[in-house]
Amino acid sequence: MSVKSFFADVILPIPIPKLFTYHIPQNLRNETKPGKRVVVQFGKKKIFSAIVKNIHSNKPTLYETKNIISVLDNAPIINDIQFQFWQWISEYYMCSLGEVYKAALPSGLKLESETKVMPNPNFTNFSNFSDTEELLFNALENKNVLSIKEINSLIERKNPLPVIKSLMDKKAIFVEEKLKDTYKPKIEKCVNLNPSITNENLHELFDNLSKAPKQLELLMTYIKLSDFFQTTAVNEVKKSDLLKNSNATQQTFTSLIKKNIFIEHEKTVNRIKNSDEPISKANTLNTYQQQALKEIKENFENKNVVLLQGVTSSGKTEIYIRLINETIKAGRQVLYLLPEIALTTQIINRLKNIFGNKIGVYHSKFNDSERVEIWNNVLNKNSENKYDIILGVRSSIFLPFSNLGLIVVDEEHENTYKQFNPAPRYNARDAAIILAKLHNAKTLLGTATPSIETFYNTKNNKFAFVELKHRYLDIEMPEIIVADIHKATLKKQMKSIFTPTLLDNIQLALDNNEQIILFQNRRGFSPYLQCETCGWIPRCKNCDVSLTYHKYSNNLVCHYCGYTTKINTTCEACGSSTMQTKGFGTEKIEDEISIFFPYARVARMDLDTTRSKNAYQKFIQNFENHNIDILIGTQMVSKGLDFDDVSVVGILNADNMLYYPDFRAFERSYQLMSQVSGRAGRKNKRGRVIIQTTNPNHKIIKNVINNDYIGMFNSELIDRKQFRYPPFTRLIKITLKHKNVETLNKAAQKLATELKPIFGKRVVGPQSPIINKIQLFYLKNILIKIEKTKSITQTKQIIAKSVNKIITIDGYKSLHIIIDVDPYN
16 A cells, blocks of 8 residues: 655745745654745755745656755744735745745755865875865865865865866765754853752862862852852852853863762853843823824724824834833734834833833844844744844844734835845835734834825825824924025035034034034945046946045945945046045045034944944944034934934935935935934924025925925825826836846847837836946846736736746846836835
């Protein structure tokens, strides 16, 4: 009688369109379950950890199934709701499940094979080795095994494969694929006293060790650290603490082990440290906050999504805290989304004070092992380290929640919720609404400046709307002063990049021991250098973009591919020494402001200064503790940060934002200027905002001055409707990339020709983007505008079919095509 065969459809962490099926061996039948990771071979040699999606008895007919090699998990790490969520992400954003899997899991849970090279111990014929082959073989004999990366570094070649192949042909080495496991639990060594030692015979032990004073001292240190005499339950002592406190050596410690006095054991510990700080009560809500909270709860009775539009410093976070508390008391989980890692620093301190160790933080500054442990703390509902609340950035939506009750999306308008590269190119705000729906949970969107689409959804009764118009403690909105750069330049009043108005207000704030924030949404010292004689500008060798000058490293840097070169004081085109910086970034502001205010403590917070794990926290703590007088930053200083003593905010160049060629430029300019302005005068008194511009009468600047969101919204709606942009249409952008510009142009034209008979005027392009070459690839864009009344599913099917048709044509095999749904959200 034949045994029935079972098969598993698995998700591989590679961009293939379908699931792949493997045979489940008899010995793994009981272990293999949906949601578990399994080790499988894909292709001739590659080994991957895949996720089991389905189990069935239908053997594939198109290919021979391979066996699952092993099962990695004791219990599923992906639940059914996550699978449904992944499927939605895959279908809506037009990517494979493998790409979703790769984005969703921490790297420590995604095991991939690594090519390992080992020497043949029986090889003896070294006579025909080249110098490079001999070098590699000797290194292998010393280390026994090397990875391709290590070999590449050793022989200093871009491609070590010819050397490896030559040694394989000579049977001098073996090559194997081995699974690389990057996550290892953190192990801590602990010490206990032998259970046979009691209070009664301890004094006898002291006498016995009197001739070994160092051993006695080590034992006495243990007695003290463990509270041996003070408590019935003896404290566990870490070996590292014991040796440090006693100044003892490993040899002394080993002696006590051999005498059966100490027992050493290992235990797995959490990398994420719990807080010992006492929990405090939430602040009392004022009348306006109480009313807003009441309206949100009432709206949640009928709507799944509520928009809370509260002016800056109105106390939205306090309302979130009340809702979070009610949700976790009901036994459900909460996800609190933020657009920037910088924001988590301040808010985690506030929430930790209220919720203690029930809250965890998740973002990219954590290392792989820490992210695995946070994942496990969300997954294991019965663990003592479990989290009821997660505070995190966009990738937090993929954590293994089992019972979400509430998702808060703070600063919902921010474009950093959108993932651009690599796929899936999802918007965490929109995806969070779907995730909440799958959990039968509620979503609260919070902001002072809603996105046009979100506010439009409230007007159409898709989302509920609650407004909070008053600042906490009734502090006035900041006074906004427009400083005319053009007029100041004509009157020769400009001092470097500063108007007299801005400098006077900075001086006044410093005199009053108050703080200042200066905003410029461009890092580096200068956007580019230019020869004053011939006009030549240094450009990136990989991209069609000028190089940004970074003074502190004295380098020219491409912000698109990372290409870096040392600055040359002479023009490469004409040889003259008239290279001049043009424009300004945060570095130049930092440099110049120190000249005008030499005694002020100045700091710069941008991507260049916040690369390390705790950099944000240090900046924010220093500013809160008044160790910084003037904080200069890019848009990360605009988002929800709360500082008591900021009285002046300066926007150095509003024109950069207003005249950016994007249909969202006015919306984003309004949002950024309003958000930056909201950092001024938050607690003690009314603040001032100085906006430097060449166009003081611009309608968006007028909207910002009057805090007129509705005026901006209505004006934008007219333009969006006329030119068929969201919220009246959905956008799908197709980007084609190729290293040969002629091939790219032909392919783009052919794809557009395929699409235009079906979509007509809805197809815009192909067009070259502003920067039409990045990392040696030339770019062409095709934009498709689909009315909300048309089937988006059918549209995607047609696009996918047309794209697949193009990439199968000879000559287009190396063409890259990227599909981005809702590209500008």
